[in-house]
Amino acid sequence: xxxxxxxxxxxxxxxxxxxxxxxxxxxxxxxxxxxxxxxxxxxxxxxxxxxxxxxxxxxxxxxxxxxxxxxxxxxxxxxxxxxxxxxxxxxxxxxxxxxxxxxxxxxxxxxxxxxxxxxxxxxxxxxxxxxxxxxxxxxxxxxxxxxxxxxxxxxxxxxxxxxxxxxxxxxxxxxxxxxxxxxxxxxxxxxxxxxxxxxxxxxxxxxxxxxxxxxxxxxxxxxxxxxxxxxxxxxxxxxxxxxxxxxxxxxxxxxxxxxxxxxxxxxxxxxxxxxxxxxxxxxxxxxxxxxxxxxxxxxxxxxxxxxxxxxxxxxxxxxxxxxxxxxxxxxxxxxxxxxxxxxxxxxxxxxxxxxxxxxxxxxxxxxxxxxxxxxxxxxxxxxxxxxxxxxxxxxxxxxxxxxxxxxxxxxxxxxxxxxxxxxxxxxxxxxxxxxxxxxxxxxxxxxxxxxxxxxxxxxxxxxxxxxxxxxxxxxxxxxxxxxxxxxxxxxxxxxxxxxxxxxxxxxxxxxxxxx
Amino acid sequence: xxxxxxxxxxxxxxxxxxxxxxxxxxxxxxxxxxxxxxxxxxxxxxxxxxxxxxxxxxxxxxxxxxxxxxxxxxxxxxxxxxxxxxxxxxxxxxxxxxxxxxxxxxxxxxxxxxxxxxxxxxxxxxxxxxxxxxxxxxxxxxxxxxxxxxxxxxxxxxxxxxxxxxxxxxxxxxxxxxxxxxxxxxxxxxxxxxxxxxxxxxxxxxxxxxxxxxxxxxxxxxxxxxxxxxxxxxxxxxxxxxxxxxxxxxxxxxxxxxxxxxxxxxxxxxxxxxxxxxxxxxxxxxxxxxxxxxxxxxxxxxxxxxxxxxxxxxxxxxxxxxxxxxxxxxxxxxxxxxxxxxxxxxxxxxxxxxxxxxxxxxxxxxxxxxxxxxxxxxxxxxxxxxxxxxxxxxxxxxxxxxxxxxxxxxxxxxxxxxxxxxxxxxxxxxxx
Numbered sequence: 001x002x003x004x005x006x007x008x009x010x011x012x013x014x015x016x017x018x019x020x021x022x023x024x025x026x027x028x029x030x031x032x033x034x035x036x037x038x039x040x041x042x043x044x045x046x047x048x049x050x051x052x053x054x055x056x057x058x059x060x061x062x063x064x065x066x067x068x069x070x071x072x073x074x075x076x077x078x079x080x081x082x083x084x085x086x087x088x089x090x091x092x093x094x095x096x097x098x099x100x101x102x103x104x105x106x107x108x109x110x111x112x113x114x115x116x117x118x119x120x121x122x123x124x125x126x127x128x129x130x131x132x133x134x135x136x137x138x139x140x141x142x143x144x145x146x147x148x149x150x151x152x153x154x155x156x157x158x159x160x161x162x163x164x165x166x167x168x169x170x171x172x173x174x175x176x177x178x179x180x181x182x183x184x185x186x187x188x189x190x191x192x193x194x195x196x197x198x199x200x201x202x203x204x205x206x207x208x209x210x211x212x213x214x215x216x217x218x219x220x221x222x223x224x225x226x227x228x229x230x231x232x233x234x235x236x237x238x239x240x241x242x243x244x245x246x247x248x249x250x251x252x253x254x255x256x257x258x259x260x261x262x263x264x265x266x267x268x269x270x271x272x273x274x275x276x277x278x279x280x281x282x283x284x285x286x287x288x289x290x291x292x293x294x295x296x297x298x299x300x301x302x303x304x305x306x307x308x309x310x311x312x313x314x315x316x317x318x319x320x321x322x323x324x325x326x327x328x329x330x331x332x333x334x335x336x337x338x339x340x341x342x343x344x345x346x347x348x349x350x351x352x353x354x355x356x357x358x359x360x361x362x363x364x365x366x367x368x369x370x371x372x373x374x375x376x377x378x379x380x381x382x383x384x385x386x387x388x389x390x391x392x393x394x395x396x397x398x399x400x401x402x403x404x405x406x407x408x409x410x411x412x413x414x415x416x417x418x419x420x421x422x423x424x425x426x427x428x429x430x431x432x433x434x435x436x437x438x439x440x441x442x443x444x445x446x447x448x449x450x451x452x453x454x455x456x457x458x459x460x461x462x463x464x465x466x467x468x469x470x471x472x473x474x475x476x477x478x479x480x481x482x483x484x485x486x487x488x489x490x491x492x493x494x495x496x497x498x499x500x501x502x503x504x505x506x507x508x509x510x511x512x513x514x515x
Numbered sequence: 516x517x518x519x520x521x522x523x524x525x526x527x528x529x530x531x532x533x534x535x536x537x538x539x540x541x542x543x544x545x546x547x548x549x550x551x552x553x554x555x556x557x558x559x560x561x562x563x564x565x566x567x568x569x570x571x572x573x574x575x576x577x578x579x580x581x582x583x584x585x586x587x588x589x590x591x592x593x594x595x596x597x598x599x600x601x602x603x604x605x606x607x608x609x610x611x612x613x614x615x616x617x618x619x620x621x622x623x624x625x626x627x628x629x630x631x632x633x634x635x636x637x638x639x640x641x642x643x644x645x646x647x648x649x650x651x652x653x654x655x656x657x658x659x660x661x662x663x664x665x666x667x668x669x670x671x672x673x674x675x676x677x678x679x680x681x682x683x684x685x686x687x688x689x690x691x692x693x694x695x696x697x698x699x700x701x702x703x704x705x706x707x708x709x710x711x712x713x714x715x716x717x718x719x720x721x722x723x724x725x726x727x728x729x730x731x732x733x734x735x736x737x738x739x740x741x742x743x744x745x746x747x748x749x750x751x752x753x754x755x756x757x758x759x760x761x762x763x764x765x766x767x768x769x770x771x772x773x774x775x776x777x778x779x780x781x782x783x784x785x786x787x788x789x790x791x792x793x794x795x796x797x798x799x800x801x802x803x804x805x806x807x808x809x810x811x812x813x814x815x816x817x818x819x820x821x822x823x824x825x826x827x828x829x830x831x832x833x834x835x836x837x838x839x840x841x842x843x844x845x846x847x848x849x850x851x852x853x854x855x856x857x858x859x860x861x862x863x864x865x866x867x868x869x870x871x872x873x874x875x876x877x878x879x880x881x882x883x884x885x886x887x888x889x890x891x892x893x894x895x896x897x898x899x900x901x902x903x904x905x906x907x908x909x910x911x912x913x914x915x916x917x918x919x920x921x922x923x924x925x926x927x928x929x930x931x932x933x934x935x936x937x938x939x940x941x942x943x944x945x946x947x
Contacts (some may be wrong), residue, residue, distance in 0.1 A: 066868040309699070316797055338799040347797065355797055360857045369787060372780035379779045415879040499777035 004031035006196050008053075008166060013061075013064035015048055015057060022048045023062070023221045030166070032100055033195045035188055037208040040218035041442035046201045050217070054088045055081040060371055065267075068166075083389035085165030091174055091440075097144035101135075102126040104143055105158045129157040135189060147302065149180030156187070156436045167191065168199045169193035173207060174440055177300045177468055178503070185211050203442060205236040206471075217242040231302030240443055252475040253447065255454040259478060264431050264462050269323035271311040281307040281318055283487040289431060289462035294453060296477030297466040298502050304486035305466045306350060309433045313347040314340035327430070343371060350419055350436035350466070352413070356420040359409040363401055364390040366408050366419050370429040397452060414445025421452060431457060433464040438472065450476055470499045484504045528755055539850060539866045539899075541780070546870060550877030559881050561752035564745070565759060569680065569827060572761040573598075573820035575865055577843035578850075579772050580809075580816035582864040585847050586776075587809045588789040588856030589638065589645035593652030594843060595869045597814050597838035598821025600656035601626045605822055606831035616675035620822060627818025630656065631811030639806035648810075653840070661833045668832035677805040679826025681760035690748035693757035699745025707738045719896040761823050768816075785809060789856030845892070846871055849899045871895070 001349065008030040017022040023045045030036045038046050051057050053066065055075030066073050068084060075081040078088075095104050102119070105126050110117045126139040135153040143151060152172060159167055169188075173181040181204075186196050188211060202208055208215060215234060217224040224242050228233045240251075257285040265288045281304050282438050289295050297305045310317035312325060314337035324331050329341060334340040340347070349355035357366055368375050369391040375385040381481035390404040399418040401411060408419055417437065424432060438446045455475065467473050473480050474497045482505035490505035526549025550558040557563055577594050582853070584591045605623040608614040614622060637648040642685045683695040690697075712736065717724040725731070776782035787795035797801045820839070826833040850867025871892060878888045907943040 312796075316800075336799075336801070337797055340799065341799045347798060349794075354791070355793050358787055358794055358857065360786075360790040360853075365783070369783075369795075372783055376780050379781060381783065382718045383717055391722070427710075481529050507701060 003032055006030070007032040007069065009065075009067040010049070010053065011067065013049065013052055013066075015045075015052055015062040020461070021221055026064075026218065026221070026223050028223070029226065030199060033192060034213040035192055035198045035200060035211055037212035037215045037308055038201050038218065039203075039205070039208060039215060039239060039243060040200060040224075041444055044218040044243075045221040046218055047170060048221075050088055050170065050199070050201065053081070054078055054086055054168065075165040078104065080236075085163060086168065087159035087162055087166070088168040089152075089159060089170065089172065091171040093148075093151050093155055095143045095151055095154060098142060100140045100142055101130070101137060101154055101157075102139040102145075104154055105129060105161050107158075109161060125161070128155070129160050130154075132160055133157045145494065147180070149176050150241045151184065152176065152180070152184060153187075153239050166197045166199065168201075170201045171203065171440070172200065173202065173204055175200065177302070178306060178470075179300065183209065184292055185388075192389055203440070205239050206238065209234065209236055215239060219243060224480045243443060251443070251471075253454060255458075257294070257478050258292045258458055258460075259500055260293075260460065261288050262288045263328050264289040265326040266312055267324045267326065269308065269312070270321040271307065271323075272316040272321055274318050277319065280321075281321075282311060283485075285416070285483075285486070285488045287481055287488060287491075289464060291460045291462060292457050293479065294457050294463045294465060294477045296473035296480035297464065297483055298470060298473050298480050299483035299506050300468075303483040303506070306435055307486070308483070309347060309435055309466060312340075313345055313433060314335065316340075316347075320503050337417065341427055341429075344428070344430035345433070346370075346424035346427055346431070347433045348424055348435060348437060350439060352416050352420055356423075357408050357416060360407075362407050363394060363399065363404040363411075363419055367404070367422045367426055368381055370423050372424065389426060390422070393425065396420055398448065412445070414441040415447070417441055417445070417449060418452075421449070425456070429461065431462045433466070435466045436468065437465060438467070438469075446472075470502055473502070474498065539863065539870065541865055542899075543873065546873050546877065550873065550880065554880045558877055560708055560784075561750065562756070563876070563880070564748050565682075565752050565756055567872060567876050568762040568765075569759050569823075570876070572759070573766055573823045574824070574839060574842045574846065574872070575868045576768060576816055576820045577839055578846040578864040578868045579861055580813035581769055581840075581843040581847045582850070582859050582861055583772070583776065583809045584645070584784055584813050584842070585852050585854075586789045586816040586856055586859045587785050587806060588792065589806070589809065591633065591634075591645060591810070591813050591817075592651045592655060592812065592840045593649040594817040594820070595839035596653045596656035596660065596816040597627065597630050597840060598824060598836035599660040599831070599833070600630070600663075600821070601818035602825040602831040602835050603660045603664040603669065603833075606671050606825055607663065607677060609672055610623060610669050616672060619675065620678070623818050623822045628811060629813040630818070631814030632807075634814060635807035635810035636940060637805040645810065660835070662765075664826045664831065664833060665831045670830040675822075676826045676829055677760055678764065679761055679823045679828070682755065683757045683760070683763070685755075685757075688857075692747070693752075694750075696750035696758040698752075699758060699763075700742050703742045706740045706886065707742065708735055711735050737941065739922045747917050757871045761827070764819075764823070769865055776861055786857055789858075791857070839927050842868075842871065846894045849896060851903065861875065867899075871901075874896055 006029055006457040008028070010026065010028040013023050013026045013028075014021070020288065026045065026049055028036075029036075029048065037206055040046050049056075052062050055077050058076045059074035066075075068086070073081075073084060075084070077376050081088075098108070098109065102122050106122050111125065112118060112122045113121070118214070123139050123367060129154075130137065130139065132155045133153045135150055135157065137146060137150065143154065146154075152175075156167070172184055188200070191198060192213075200208070200212065202331060209229070212229055215227045215229060217227070217239065219242070223292050227238070227242070232238075265286075267286045271282035273281050285308055285440065287295070297308075299305045311320060312334070314334045316337055325334060326332070332343050334343060334345070354358060358369070361369070368386050372381065375382050375389060387404065393399070393405050394401065397418040398414050399411075399422070401415060408416055411419065421434075421437075437453065438449055441449065453463055453465065465473065465477060467476075474494075477497075478494050480492045480494075480497050481488050482492070482502060484506055492501060492505070523709060547558060577598075581591060581594070583744075594625055601623045604626055605619050609616060609619045632647075634648050634652055637643045638645045681938060683693055683699070685693060685695075711731050715731060718725040776785065784795065784800045784805050785801050787798065792802055795805075821836060824835060828835075846855070846863045846868030847859060848867070848919040849867070849870055850859065850863035852864065874892060874895060878891065883891075
C-alpha cells in the first residue's frame with residue numbers, strides 16, 4: 001500500500017489547552033485511496049487531532065504543519081476544510097429529525113433556481129447520492145422515521161454532496177448493530193475501490209483489523225506508531241498493546257462464578273408500544289436470574305431488549321399489558337421507578353448522558369441521587385454522609401477525578417459510567433440491569449467495569465447485561481438469552497456460547513433450547 | 516495560592532461557591548456605593564432603606580417561588596394576575612363578608628393553593644408547557660380580578676395593613692433605637708458566626724482543609740459589619756418605623772426556602788428534574804409531583820405577595836401586580852439561574868432582585884423618569900445574562916464548576932480541558 005501517493009500529512013502537530021497538552025508532536029501520513037484507522041484510548045487525542053485537521057481549531061491555534069494534496073493548508077474554519085474536500089462525520093449525528101432525507105442532505109448547501117430552492121433537482125440529486133451509499137428510502141422520509149444505521153448513511157450522502165475527497169468518520173459504528181456495521185464497512189471498502197480516502201476512528205478493534213490498511217496509534221497525545229495491517233501482520237492484540245503500552249493478557253478479569261438459586265423471575269411479559277398501541281414490543285417474554293449470576297441479553301438493535309428492561313423497571317417504558325415479576329418467591333408489582341428501587345432493582349441505562357446522569361451535577365450529588373433517603377433524616381440531607389458515600393465509591397471503583405466535587409460532565413465516558421454504577425450500587429440493589437455498560441468506553445476502562453460487574457455478582461446480586469457486542473457477552477456472562485423482535489428466542493449456557501450460535505438465534509424466531 | 520485568590524475563592528464561597536453570585540454581590544455593593552455618592556447619602560438613609568424594603572419585599576417573595584419554577588425548567592407568567600386576584604378576593608372577604616383579617620390571610624393562601632393546583636394540574640399531569648398554562652392564567656386571573664372587583668378598588672381594614680406597612684413595635688427601655696430591630700440584628704450576627712463554625716466543622720468532616728482562619732474571620736467581620744450597620748439604620752428611623760413586617764416575612768421565607776432547596780431531598784429533586792428530567796425519572800424522582808409542587812408553591816407565594824401589596828397600599832385595585840412576573844423573572848436570571856433549568860439559588864435570586872431594586876430606587880432618587888429607568892433596567896438584565904453566557908463560553912468559570920451548591924475542596928486542580936475537548940482529553944485508567 002505504501003506506493004500510493006500521500007494525500008495528507010500532518011507534521012508534528014502540537015495542540016495546547018490551558019493546563020494540558022492534548023497533542024504533542026503528532027505525525028500522521030494518509031495515502032490516497034486507503035482506509036486509515038486512528039486508534040487510542042479515550043483521551044489519547046484522536047478527536048482533537050481530527051478537529052485540528054478539519055479546522056474546528058483554526059490555523060494558529062496549534063503548532064505544526066498540515067500538508068494536503070501537496071501543499072500546506074491553513075484552514076480557518078470547518079467551511080474551509082469542507083471546501084477542500086475534507087468532511088468529518090461526528091459520532092453524534094448532525095441531522096435534523098423533523099426534516100426529510102433530501103432536506104438534510106442539502107442543508108446549508110441547497111440547490112437553487114432563481115433564488116428559490118429547486119426541490120426537483122434536490123430530490124433527483126438526493127436519489128443519486130443515496131444510491132451511492134446504498135440507501136434505499138423515499139427521499140421525502142423524515143430522519144426520525146429511519147433507523148440510526150440509515151441515518152449514518154444519510155450523513156455520508158451529505159458528505160458526498162460536498163464532493164468529498166477525504167472522509168473522516170468518528171466512531172461510525174458505535175451506535176450501529178452488527179448488520180448495519182457490516183453494511184457500513186462494506187460501503188467503506190467500496191469507496192476505497194473508487195479511490196476515496198477514509199480516516200476512521202474506532203474503538204472496535206475487530207472492525208479495524210478487518211478493514212483498515214494503515215493504523216496510527218495515539219497514546220497520551222503522542223503518536224506511538226503507524227502499522228501497515230498487511231505487511232506487519234497486525235491483529236487485535238497487537239493493536240491493544242500499542243494502545244495501552246503493554247500486553248493486556250486478557251480482556252476479561254478471571255472470575256469463578258458463585259451461582260445460587262433463582263431469586264428473580266419474569267413470566268409471560270407483554271408490553272405494548274407507548275404510542276402505536278398495535279405494536280407489541282415484548283411478546284410473552286420470560287426469564288430468570290440466579291443469585292450471583294451474570295445473565296446476558298443478546299439481540300440486534302431494535303430487538304426490544306432495552307424495552308424489556310425498562311418495562312420491568314417500574315414500567316418506565318411502554319404500556320404494560322400482562323405478566324408477573326417474582327422476587328424471592330413472592331410476586332411483586334412495580335408500577336413506578338420508585339417501587340422498583342424499593343424492591344431492590346437498578347437499571348443502568350444505555351444512554352449515560354441522556355438518561356443516566358444530570359450533567360449539571362457533580363460526582364457527589366450524582367452518586368446519591370437515586371436513594372436520597374439513605375443520606376437524609378426526615379428529608380433533611382446530611383452533607384457529610386453524602387460526601388463519605390460518594391468518596392468511598394470513588395475510591396472503590398477507582399473513578400479518576402480529583403475529588404467528588406468534580407462535575408460529571410468533565411469526566412471521560414468510562415469514569416461517567418463508574419459514577420452511574422456507583423449511583424445504582426448506592427441503592428443496595430439485588431438485581432442490576434446494565435444496558436450496554438461499556439458503550440463508548442475504552443479498553444482499559446472496560447476491563448475495570450467488567451471487574452466491577454463480577455464483584456457485584458460475587459456479592460450475591462443478580463446482574464443482567466444487555467450488550468450489542470457478542471464477545472463481551474460471551475466473555476462476561478454465565479448464561480445468555482437471545483432476543484429477536486420482542487421475543488426471547490433462546491437461552492444459551494456459557495460453555496455453549498459462541499458468536500455463530502448467538503447470531504443465529506438473534507436473527508430467527510425459532511426457539512432453540514440449547515441448554 | 517496568593518492571598519487575593521484565597522480571598523476571592525473563600526469570602527463568599529463558604530456554602531455557595533458561586534462565582535456568578537460572588538460577582539453579583541460585588542455588583543450590588545458597587546451600585547449601592549455609587550448611588551450613595553450620587554445621591555449625597557440619601558440611598559443609605561434609614562427612611563430610604565425602609566422604603567426600599569417595603570416596596571420590594573413582595574417582588575423578592577415572588578423571586579423565591581420563581582427560582583424554584585425556573586430551576587425545574589418552567590416559567591410562570593401569571594404571578595402578577597394571581598396576586599391581584601387573591602388581593603381582590605381577600606379585600607372583598609373582609610369588606611363584605613367581614614372576615615377577621617387573620618382568617619382572611621389564611622383564606623388568601625388557600626386561594627393561592629387552589630389556583631396553584633389548577634395550574635400545576637395542567638403543567639404536571641396534562642403536560643401543557645408552563646409558559647402556555649401561565650399565559651392563560653395571566654389573562655384568566657387578571658380578568659377574574661376585574662370581574663370580581665368590577666374594576667373598582669376595595670380598601671382593607673387597619674389590622675390587615677400590618678403585613679404590608681407594619682413595623683416592629685417599640686418595646687423595652689428607651690435607647691433611642693428600636694429595640695426589637697437591634698435584637699433581630701444581634702440574633703443574625705450570632706447566626707452568622709455559628710454558621711461559619713458549623714461550615715468549618717463540616718468541611719473538616721469531609722476531609723477538606725477549611726478555609727484559612729483569617730478568611731473565616733474576615734468573612735464573619737464583613738457579614739457582621741453589614742448586619743450591624745443595617746440594624747442600626749433600620750432601628751434609628753423615624754419614630755414608629757423600624758424593620759418592616761414584610762421584611763421579616765421575606766427573611767423568614769428566604770431562610771426556609773434556602774434550607775429546603777439546598778438541604779432536603781425535595782429540593783434536590785427540583786434540581787434533578789430541571790437538570791435532566793428523564794434521568795431524574797429513572798432515578799425514582801416523581802416528576803409529576805415535583806412539577807405540580809413548584810407551580811402550586813409559586814401560586815401560594817404569589818398570593819402572599821399580593822396580600823402584602825394590598826396591605827401596603829391599603830386597598831386592592833384592578834392594576835395590582837401588573838408586570839410583577841417580569842421583575843421576578845429578571846431577578847432570578849440576574850441572580851444566576853440558567854434558562855434551561857437545573858441551576859440557580861435562592862440567595863442568588865434575592866441578590867439579583869436587590870440589584871434591580873437598588874437601581875430602581877437610586878435612579879428615582881436622582882429624579883430619572885420611569886421611561887429611562889425601564890431602559891436602564893432592560894439593559895442591565897441583558898448585560899448581566901450576556902456576561903454570564905460569555906464567561907461560560909470562555910470557560911472561565913464553567914456552569915458546573917461555579918454553580919454547584921456545595922463545598923469545594925482545595926485540592927491541586929488537575930489540568931482541565933475546555934468543555935469542547937470533552938471526552939478526548941480526560942484521562943482514563945489502564946488496568947493494573
